[in-house]
Amino acid sequence: xxxxxSMTINGTNYAKSVDPRTLLVHFIREECGLxxxxxxxxxxxxxxxxxxxxxxxxxxxxxxxxxxNNHKVTTVEGLASEDGAFSPVQxxxxxxxxxxxxxxxxxxxxxxxxxxxxxxKPTEEEIRQNLEGNLCRCxxxxxxxxSVQWAADNPDGVPxxxxxxx
Amino acid sequence: MIPAKFDYKPAESKEEALSxxxxxxxxxxxxxxxxxxLPLMKLRLATPEVVVDIGSVDDLSYITDKGDVxxxxxxxxxxxxxxxxxxxxxxxxxxxxxSHVGDPQVRNRGTIGGSLCHGDPASDLPAAILAxxxxxxxxxxxxxxxxTSDDFFTDFWETEVNEDELLTEILxxxxxxxxxxxxxxxxxxxxxxxxxxxxxGGDNPGIGxxxxxxxxxRAAEAENALRSGSSSEEVAGLADSGLTPPTDIHGNExxxxxxxxxxxxRALDN
Numbered sequence: 459x460x461x462x463x464s465m466t467i468n469g470t471n472y473a474k475s476v477d478p479r480t481l482l483v484h485f486i487r488e489e490c491g492l493x494x495x496x497x498x499x500x501x502x503x504x505x506x507x508x509x510x511x512x513x514x515x516x517x518x519x520x521x522x523x524x525x526x527n528n529h530k531v532t533t534v535e536g537l538a539s540e541d542g543a544f545s546p547v548q549x550x551x552x553x554x555x556x557x558x559x560x561x562x563x564x565x566x567x568x569x570x571x572x573x574x575x576x577x578x579k580p581t582e583e584e585i586r587q588n589l590e591g592n593l594c595r596c597x598x599x600x601x602x603x604x605s606v607q608w609a610a611d612n613p614d615g616v617p618x619x620x621x622x623x624x
Numbered sequence: 625m626i627p628a629k630f631d632y633k634p635a636e637s638k639e640e641a642l643s644x645x646x647x648x649x650x651x652x653x654x655x656x657x658x659x660x661x662l663p664l665m666k667l668r669l670a671t672p673e674v675v676v677d678i679g680s681v682d683d684l685s686y687i688t689d690k691g692d693v694x695x696x697x698x699x700x701x702x703x704x705x706x707x708x709x710x711x712x713x714x715x716x717x718x719x720x721x722x723s724h725v726g727d728p729q730v731r732n733r734g735t736i737g738g739s740l741c742h743g744d745p746a747s748d749l750p751a752a753i754l755a756x757x758x759x760x761x762x763x764x765x766x767x768x769x770x771x772t773s774d775d776f777f778t779d780f781w782e783t784e785v786n787e788d789e790l791l792t793e794i795l796x797x798x799x800x801x802x803x804x805x806x807x808x809x810x811x812x813x814x815x816x817x818x819x820x821x822x823x824x825g826g827d828n829p830g831i832g833x834x835x836x837x838x839x840x841x842r843a844a845e846a847e848n849a850l851r852s853g854s855s856s857e858e859v860a861g862l863a864d865s866g867l868t869p870p871t872d873i874h875g876n877e878x879x880x881x882x883x884x885x886x887x888x889x890r891a892l893d894n
């Protein structure tokens with residue numbers, strides 16, 4: 459059995475017919491070819507698969523694609539502006555070296571984006587609490603917390619195009 | 625890791641969900657936020673043939689002040705419970721407990737009704753529902769019925785909700801006392817509690833325990849001590865009394881008994 463499923467991802471509409479057991483993360487990666495969203499633990503622990511569903515951070519390994527039918531999804535590919543300028547959170551991770559291997563980074567970026575939308579000037583404690591659903595095995599979290607703080611302190615970011623070095 | 629094959633039936637209303645349940649019986653499972661059911665399905669611990677998705681039944685998502693009680697729609701998400709001003713004022717224990725469920729992403733999807741119907745003794749919200757002396761409204765083919773939270777959890781992962789029924793509303797008496805608290809002990813922030821407790825004082829005190837039996841349970845002897853005005857130390861000393869906590873990889877029975885006493889004391893003193 460397949461089920462007609464359509465959703466808007468980063469402003470583009472995708473309409474596919476999928477097996478209802480297809481996970482949202484697989485729909486995003488395999489049906490839509492947006493491979494920025496990572497599958498980590500696949501058990502809703504690690505948060506690498508975090509995307510925004512109607513603006514709320516969710517773990518896309520624990521949402522069926524059909525549950526997102528007719529909803530809006532934002533993935534890491536949707537963070538930068540059309541001219542390639544990084545979002546403040548992306549720029550913060552660059553400025554403060556918020557990643558090493560980069561595997562958790564898409565999820566961290568999405569969780570941090572959701573956090574700053576709700577609490578524009580979070581305390582360090584609030585940042586740590588709101589990223590509790592995202593695991594990083596490289597950084598020890600210090601640089602990630604500083605990256606989010608940088609984004610909170612620089613809500614306009616720094617407009618550097620992807621591919622250019624500064 | 626994906627679930628076994630199933631037929632997907634989205635329901636737009638409570639009535640449509642009930643008619644789908646009537647049609648498919650015990651082959652069907654209700655899907656709300658999916659944060660209890662989908663992990664079970666991915667592990668193939670649950671293999672329903674039909675999934676009835678009630679996630680978009682919007683009129684079962686609300687928090688309303690009804691005078692003596694607060695009414696919460698079963699599809700209200702943990703995040704809404706956590707952030708509700710009505711609950712923070714009138715049932716602070718529940719709002720606070722919701723803020724400790726999983727992590728922000730989980731709280732954005734998981735629903736109070738889904739968590740309660742999962743009936744997991746390791747979940748946080750059932751303990752708060754027991755402590756606040758809530759009543760639960762269950763809708764079925766012949767109308768609505770209510771059960772007390774004491775009667776709701778019947779066995780491990782089993783509740784009073786029958787296969788042709790749907791939990792629709794949770795009714796919680798307003799709390800006017802001062803003393804309340806939720807504590808849990810776990811290894812990492814998002815882990816299940818090894819032991820947890822939800823405590824509320826007042827004239828009819830309640831102490832709900834997490835992971836201290838095969839169902840969510842009340843610590844009745846500790847409640848009696850609290851009602852009669854015993855010290856927090858004396859109340860906490862009875863936190864495991866009459867309960868049979870499990871032994872598993874995270875802790876044995878005696879460790880859980882120890883944790884129960886420590887946590888109830890913290891909940892009463894903080």
